[in-house]
Amino acid sequence: MSNSVTQSKIFFVALTLGVAALxxxxxxxxxxxxxxxxxxxxxxxxxxxxxxxxxxxLSRLLADSSKAxxxxxxxxxxAVRSKGVSVDTNGNFCTKEKAALTSSDRPYADWxxxxxxxxxxxxxxxxxxxxxxTTHKYHYAYGFMVQHLRDRPIKMLEIGLGCGMSxxxxxxxxxxxxxxxxxLTLHMIEFDGTCAEPFRPKVDKLFIGDQSNREFLRKVVQxxxxxYDFITDDGGHTMSQQITTFQELWAALKPGGVFVIExxxxxxxxxxxxxYRKAGTTIEYIKQQIDTFYIETPKSDYKxxxxxxxxxxxxxxxxxxxxxxxxxx
Numbered sequence: 001m002s003n004s005v006t007q008s009k010i011f012f013v014a015l016t017l018g019v020a021a022l023x024x025x026x027x028x029x030x031x032x033x034x035x036x037x038x039x040x041x042x043x044x045x046x047x048x049x050x051x052x053x054x055x056x057x058l059s060r061l062l063a064d065s066s067k068a069x070x071x072x073x074x075x076x077x078x079a080v081r082s083k084g085v086s087v088d089t090n091g092n093f094c095t096k097e098k099a100a101l102t103s104s105d106r107p108y109a110d111w112x113x114x115x116x117x118x119x120x121x122x123x124x125x126x127x128x129x130x131x132x133x134t135t136h137k138y139h140y141a142y143g144f145m146v147q148h149l150r151d152r153p154i155k156m157l158e159i160g161l162g163c164g165m166s167x168x169x170x171x172x173x174x175x176x177x178x179x180x181x182x183x184l185t186l187h188m189i190e191f192d193g194t195c196a197e198p199f200r201p202k203v204d205k206l207f208i209g210d211q212s213n214r215e216f217l218r219k220v221v222q223x224x225x226x227x228y229d230f231i232t233d234d235g236g237h238t239m240s241q242q243i244t245t246f247q248e249l250w251a252a253l254k255p256g257g258v259f260v261i262e263x264x265x266x267x268x269x270x271x272x273x274x275x276y277r278k279a280g281t282t283i284e285y286i287k288q289q290i291d292t293f294y295i296e297t298p299k300s301d302y303k304x305x306x307x308x309x310x311x312x313x314x315x316x317x318x319x320x321x322x323x324x325x326x327x328x329x
């Protein structure tokens with residue numbers, strides 16, 4: 001093969017690999033990958049031109065080598081890896097953290113830790129740290145259950161602004177915005193109007209009222225427009241509040257949406273109407289869903305307390321929290 005043909009072929013390979021490298025280095029990782037910070041992103045963009053020049057120079061220097069293509073490939077991949085990106089044997093780009101999971105001796109545990117860390121990172125970068133990632137460690141649940149909603153247009157409703165909490169109200173607002181991205185539409189419900197009003201400009205809609213009041217919740221659905229991708233109840237935690245909220249807002253959840261009830265430990269606290277195996281607690285209410293999963297058809301003699309239980313695709317429970325996914329077909 002002539003030098004000119006070889007050089008042209010090498011240059012084409014170099015250009016192709018260079019473009020792939022630039023794309024891999026320039027795109028901030030979100031969703032299933034760890035997020036690259038703004039500083040890292042800007043650094044990578046600034047180095048893009050230099051990397052392109054390196055690739056072109058390599059193609060020229062290696063033009064007379066019989067192993068030019070493999071040497072060039074190796075050089076480009078080394079340059080990519082040096083910026084914190086791994087490439088598998090098939091040429092697929094992935095992060096070092098993701099690559100590490102493939103060789104882990106406890107892949108499921110490491111995968112959960114990996115997802116939880118992404119939510120924890122969003123929750124701890126602000127001075128006011130929500131108890132979702134301190135006392136309760138809900139980052140394991142949220143990292144697992146709502147990761148797929150990141151960086152896409154979604155609509156979310158949270159019950160409870162945190163009024164009366166030791167860390168102060170409004171702690172979760174910046175967390176949701178950072179974790180989900182700027183396409184998030186965020187609605188909030190809070191009982192304490194005096195505490196909540198200063199936060200109205202920080203959310204898309206703020207509703208003031210009692211979550212155990214069915215008429216109020218129906219007004220929220222009407223004015224909020226329903227069709228929520230994600231609803232989380234971190235409100236008053238009494239039995240009537242949790243159960244009523246679930247019953248009234250389930251219809252406002254999109255097919256495929258996720259509904260979370262936090263602080264389920266109150267089902268065992270008498271001050272909240274709870275008690276071990278006590279009828280009427282939120283936990284005893286939720287236990288009916290286990291029966292619903294294993295009854296073959298709604299035509300059987302079994303009747304759950306609420307017929308919408310047949311609409312639940314799956315239930316996922318962690319310490320003090322359960323999440324419900326709505327059927328999408």
